[in-house]
Amino acid sequence: MNSAPEQAVSLDQHSALEMPELDVDILGRRNEIIRDLRALVPGEGVISETSEMRVYESDGLTAYRQLPFVVVLPETVEQVSAVLRYCHKTGLKVVPRGAGTSLSGGALPLGDGVLLGLAKFNRILDIDYANRTATVQPGVTNLAITKAVEGRGFYYAPDPSSQIACTIGGNVAENSGGVHCLKYGLTTNNILGLQLVLITGEIINIGGKHLDSDGYDLLGLLTGSEGLLGVITEVTVRILREPETARAMIIGFPSSEDAGACVGSIIGAGIIAGGMEMMDRPAIHAADEFAQAGYPLDVEALLIVELDGPEAEVTDLIGRVEEIADANNASNVQVSQNEPERQKFWAGRKAAFPAIGRISPDYYCMDGTIPRHQLPKVLARMRELSEKYGLGVANVFHAGDGNLHPLIMYDSNVPGELEAAEDFGADILRLCVEVGGVLTGEHGVGVEKRDLMPEMFSETDLDHQQRVKCAFDADGLLNPGKVFPTLHRCAELGRIHIHGGKIPFPDIPRF
Amino acid sequence: MEKLKPRDEADCLEIVKWAVADKKPLEIVSGGTKRGYGRPVEAAALADVSGLSGISLYEPEELVMTARPGTPLAEIEKTLHANNQELAFEPADYSKIYGKRGGSATLGGILAGNISGPRRIKAGAARDHFLGLRAVSGRGEIFKAGGRVVKNVTGYDLCKILCGSWGTLAILTEVTVKVLPAGQRILTVIVSGLSDSDATNAMAAAMGSSFEVSGAAYIPADVSIKSATDGAIAAIRVEGTGPSVSYRAAGLAEMLKPAGDCRIEKTGDSRAFWRSVRDAEFFTEHRDRPLWRVSVAPMSGPDVVATLRGQADIRAVYDWAGGLVWIEFSSEAGDDAGAGIVRDAVRPHGGHATLVRADDGVRRKTDIFHPQDAALAGVTSRLKDGFDPERILNPGRMYRTV
């Protein structure tokens, strides 16, 4: 205990990321604060030893590290409420954390803030097949929900590749997706209720087993709010009956343009596939080598198209997709003949990130979304950027919904490469915005894309968002330094800049 | 009262600036079909935004459409239909329950109310299809949120909170929605003669099957409809392409046979039936009668109705597999249009009840939207402060002080 906290955000030999100024008063009161927190969360619930806090110093965006001020692991909603009330009163910052797989630094600790881990909230509370819902604590992993209901033929639809590890609380906070989003939606389309603890300690229940909000849609607002509005302590999700059959096709193309055009034609023909994923040559090779997925290696682009539903429908659609693929110059089509083969087709795609991790010392995963028809332009520009920065890039792409995951390969031991990778990444995201897309499709803004927000939003846009923050957390104690490039004080944001006395609009028609 | 008809976003901005400066509360209307939904707004001026009309972008292969919010739903649907696409949440037109002619609902009004039809249970609500917006907030500022792509977590999802905010936070000036391929064939499996709870069990079984049900409604025997005269019916809809639809309808009929008499209705009849469910057409005749829209867990629907039947003279129709219950009181509902007993009946189950139709006097005195506890009401009020601190946009439409 009592080891002095590191005073600055230490970033792996990294250009400085500006984080909120450390609160010297808080730093000076560390012993007292730890004692108070222990009284609220007794037993093993408070961790303050440097060596034990190390595991929390970064999330899935490992380039950024910061030792937390203190780690608190509550077990009950009453404890969460008491801790937050205490933090509110004391002016202590709080960073919520699930499994720490965020790729945008959303769970990056603060040197003067409590890292609030929800790992002990790992119980499934209720499964209701008749109403088709499951109510779980936020620390339950994504996959555990499906595991709990699959015996009865049900599943939880959003399936991020990190699903073995990531928690449903983190999924809600990031509005996570997966490879089946086009047909089954993101987290936001698959949850029905939340229990939320505000920074004041107040507990609110939003939604439940019923549909739609009667007041403002807080469920929708909270989803994707990256831990800035409150701490989620319970989640009710919608569970679905598994489709009768699912078959996957892998289709090779001589160019990414052809693959992109094929995706457009499939959707244009009115076919909404269960999943539609694309990989470029570097990704195909890495994934196949890693997972022996049986991908063709002599193609420039590969599509995985999954069709699900009744057997008759799936067979019919496979035939139609084959025709469309032919018309778009496909060089190679394989259709899974059984479940193990379908799993094998997916295994390569689902392991794409670690597969790249094997061929490159480090990689940096980007997450922009673009209007799909812009794909050829974006890929061409990306090739130019790759040359400019001297770094390789592999692309995996949720092709159905336009969500790109360029994986920039670099070596952090080579001076300057991390910075180059970051600059390259930022250029890609700017490009996404330029062609009508967005900075992040499913990984969140976090600290990573925070300073790029003005590429997409004006100051007025961002002020409207920040006032939402003010409605929940006026003192800015929850996860500060994330999402917003500059934090304005709520009092300042509240001012209105209009003055009376103007003669109104002689031109506007009356009726 | 000043009645203004802005032509574009710039006009909207000017109107709001004036309203803020002169503290003149505004009532915002578009098609005006749902003016009876919510508390009566006490406004100094009326802004009719139906002039902000027209589709500005439609890319069928990208499944996206951008339009100005005053665009009539009919125009949107016609354009989509030409490409075999639709708004999958099946927007409803409630005009007739207020005695108005149908057909003038606008996209903006649908989004502002988050109004979704029977397909809500499969395809999601209006809010799930709302991708991006431009708007003028009650601060007299233009802002945008979201985008034109489905996958987007860049900043807070302001589309969600504007959807269903009934014009109390901002005036929408441009909206982008996700569109989807339309099912080419519809079949409806009709199970007759079931009680409320047996029907709910049958609908739950259908929803829990892999037959991809896109509508599940129950019309008790005391509610008359034109298309069916055979007493109580549970109706289960499947949509999609030819062989798949036949297969799924047959599978459902087989599965539900033990529950009651089953028959399968063809596409044409099905369309008319589901339109009447969507628009709550069962309740268009007696417009003096209070009408409630109750959202509960599907299996709780019958219990709420049974409780109320024990206390009052009501008629009910179930949509969303039992999760959406329309409840019409006879004219003797009392001063509160039944609010007390409806909310008592809903409370043990969780969910909410909205008074959709009642005369102005009652609507002024009664909580139209479900009352919120102190913590939730605090958040609601602070959100309103953020967007509309002077309370000039549809003040009081949802809650007295919002």
Ligand SMILES: Cc1cc2nc3c(=O)[nH]c(=O)nc-3n(C[C@H](O)[C@H](O)[C@H](O)COP(=O)(O)OP(=O)(O)OC[C@H]3O[C@@H](n4cnc5c(N)ncnc54)[C@H](O)[C@@H]3O)c2cc1C
């Ligand atoms: C190999 C790999 C593959 C991935 N694949 C995908 C993918 O396919 N799709 C996808 O969308 N994402 C993917 N991710 C990203 C990541 O897994 C998701 O963002 C996930 O939802 C994070 O969950 P977590 O429990 O790890 O949350 P954390 O990383 O711990 O936290 C994420 C954010 O949520 C907040 N938070 C966590 N719990 C709570 C809570 N209870 N209340 C309030 N706020 C909370 C945190 O403050 C933080 O801002 C991948 C990550 C990795 C490492």
